[in-house]
Amino acid sequence: MTRTIKGAEIARHIRARVAERVAETTATGRVPGLATILVGDDPASAVYVAAKRRAIREAGMRDVHRRLPHHATQTEVAAVIDELAAAPDVHGILLQLPLPAQLDAPPLIDRIPVTKDVDGLTTASAGRLARGERGLRPCTPSGVIELLDAEGIELKGACVAVVGWGELVGRPLAQLLLRRGATVTVAHEFTADLTAVTRPADVVVVATGVRGLIGPEHIKPGATVIDVGIHRTPEGLTGDVRAAELDGIAGRITPVPGGVGPMTIAMLLVNTLQAAEWEAERETVPA
Template identity: 90%
Template sequence: MTTTIDGARIAREIRAGVAERVARLTPDGRVPGLATILVGDDAASAVYVAVKRRAVREAGMRDVHRHLPEEATHGTVAAAIDELAADPDVSGILLQLPLPAHLDAAPLIDRIPVAKDVDGLTTASAGRLARNERGLRPCTPSGVIELLDAEGIELKGACATVVGWGELVGRPLAQLLLRRGATVTVAHEFTADLAAVTRPADVVVAATGVRGLIGPEHIKPGATVVDVGIHRTPDGLTGDVRAAELDGIAGRITPVPGGVGPMTIAMLLVNTLRAAEWAAGREAVPA
């Protein structure tokens, strides 16, 4: 039998733990604060930001939000980031992506101080991850690691294949898995024989944005399969994995929805709390 990994339950437990820690963080009433910046009126982005803001409030954190118009200039967005960076009540800053087409995301993201980079996307944060130095890690890759830990899946000595080499998930996840002692293979669009590199793996993570790419031909019996993809179809949400075809083959599998998605929000809260705790202890990551 294939076991479905209940990411929603694990995420609820993490969020409850964050709320407990927030309640006792400091006696003077200063609580962590997450600042979200939304540029424009993209409907999907607005929904994502609303979900994040609600989670922040439910955790007892301070919700700070900046909604800038679609036509906002680079200078306007940069000024908003700088204002929040200087605010001691803001523990973390999240610039919602994608930005309007006329804005270049990379230099704006890099304006976020590494100590407040709760998305773990700045160049400085990426460098700290690569050098195994303390820093805030990208939320979705961290959520995958938390899922595997919660399921008691031993990563040290395991063979793991990450399908997808994107900057948001694939590359940072490969580094997190390496840090845990896994032997890691990264497959991508130029991989000649995908099944040849996924089928030997004990853990397969699909983060490609290609609906239904991974099926029985890619997975050995008993392997753990983590599906990071999410796609809207007339029949509902689905992922990068043909999950129904892996029933009875995979040992464990994450569902879509209810798998990795809830963990991303949970780890955003963890990062915000961690940033606040480091700052309160005067041990923040250098800016």
């Protein structure tokens, strides 16, 4: 039997631990604060931001929100980021993506101070990850690592295939896995023989945005499969993996929904708390 990895349950435990620590910091007069920025009226983005804000409040954190119209200019969005960057009660800043077409996302993301980059997407954060320095890591890759740890999957010495080389998941995840001692192979759109990459792997993480890309021909018996993809279909939500076809083949698999998705928000809370704690450390160091 294939074991379902209960990401939603693992995420609830993480969020509960964060709430406990937030209560402790709040008792000392410091309330971690997360600012979300939503530009435009994309329905999916609005839903995602609402879920993040709800999680922030449930954890006992300060919820700061800025909403800008669809026609907002680069200068206007930059000004909001700079305002939040200077705010002492804001410890994390999240710029919801994608942005409207007239905006250039990378320069706006890079205006977020590395100490408040709870999405882990700035150039500075990517550099810290590459160098193995202390920093805030991208939420979804961190969530994948937490899932694997919660399942007791030993990464040191494991063969891991990461299918997808995007900046949000594939690339940072490969670096996190390497630092845990895994042997990592990254497949992408130019990979000539995908099965040759994934079939030998002990763990296969799929983050391609291609619905149903991975099936039984790609997975060796007993392997762990982490499906990061999510797609809306008339039948409901599905992922990059043909999960039903892997029943009895994969040792463990994440469901869609209820697998990686809840972990992303949980790790956002972890990052915000971490940013607040590191800020407190810096304030106690003599000049």
